[in-house]
Amino acid sequence: MIYCVEDEINIRELLIYTLETTGFSARGFSSGKELRAALREELPDLILLDIMLPGEDGYSILERLKASQETKNIPVIMVTAKEAEFDKVRGLESGADDYITKPFGMMEFVARVKAVLRRCSRQEEDKELRCGELILSVGKHQVCWKGQKIDLTRKEFELLQYLMENKGLVMTRNQILCHVWGYDFDGETRTVDVHVRTLRQKLGDAGNQIETVRGVGYRIGA
Numbered sequence: 052m053i054y055c056v057e058d059e060i061n062i063r064e065l066l067i068y069t070l071e072t073t074g075f076s077a078r079g080f081s082s083g084k085e086l087r088a089a090l091r092e093e094l095p096d097l098i099l100l101d102i103m104l105p106g107e108d109g110y111s112i113l114e115r116l117k118a119s120q121e122t123k124n125i126p127v128i129m130v131t132a133k134e135a136e137f138d139k140v141r142g143l144e145s146g147a148d149d150y151i152t153k154p155f156g157m158m159e160f161v162a163r164v165k166a167v168l169r170r171c172s173r174q175e176e177d178k179e180l181r182c183g184e185l186i187l188s189v190g191k192h193q194v195c196w197k198g199q200k201i202d203l204t205r206k207e208f209e210l211l212q213y214l215m216e217n218k219g220l221v222m223t224r225n226q227i228l229c230h231v232w233g234y235d236f237d238g239e240t241r242t243v244d245v246h247v248r249t250l251r252q253k254l255g256d257a258g259n260q261i262e263t264v265r266g267v268g269y270r271i272g273a
């Protein structure tokens with residue numbers, strides 16, 4: 052899923068159309084406010100972000116995205132009206148992955164989108180999360196404790212990954228449920244407790260690093 056924030060409807064529709072005919076799913080928004088509402092529903096694989104927008108501008112939206120744990124790893128391509136408008140240093144330093152100046156050809160646009168997605172998925176594959184001697188390799192889908200491999204189910208792995216990505220932070224049962232199971236329903240938080248229990252058992256000594264924060268949720272590596 053690709054999100055496209057662009058206030059000029061013609062450009063927005065052209066971008067969405069191009070992405071969809073290339074085989075991507077895409078949704079368009081005309082402001083940062085609309086984008087934020089959509090981010091609460093689903094996190095996209097990439098965000099195309101115009102700079103000159105009504106209300107909050109693209110730079111400010113980018114800063115917010117990068118400041119939030121949930122959205123900081125989503126790649127962003129800045130889309131700008133003219134070269135001069137884009138402050139390359141500011142944009143790239145605040146975490147944009149690429150930028151495109153309008154008008155651009157659709158072939159170039161698609162090539163840039165694919166390049167950024169490729170680059171980011173490679174980084175994701177190589178990513179290793181550590182918590183003391185507990186190492187989780189995202190791409191290899193492997194967990195090791197003191198060099199010993201530990202077999203986990205898919206959900207246990209995703210749960211551990213989520214906690215390790217947020218090392219030191221307390222994640223509520225609802226956040227975990229929403230992120231790992233993809234739904235947000237208070238009554239189902241027991242699912243989280245059950246999985247944490249089996250995860251701890253399988254991790255053995257390393258499982259002690261998962262701390263229960265009474266009445267709130269779970270944390271690893273405090």
Ligand code: CA
Pocket residue numbers: 057058059101102103104
């Ligand atoms: Ca604009």
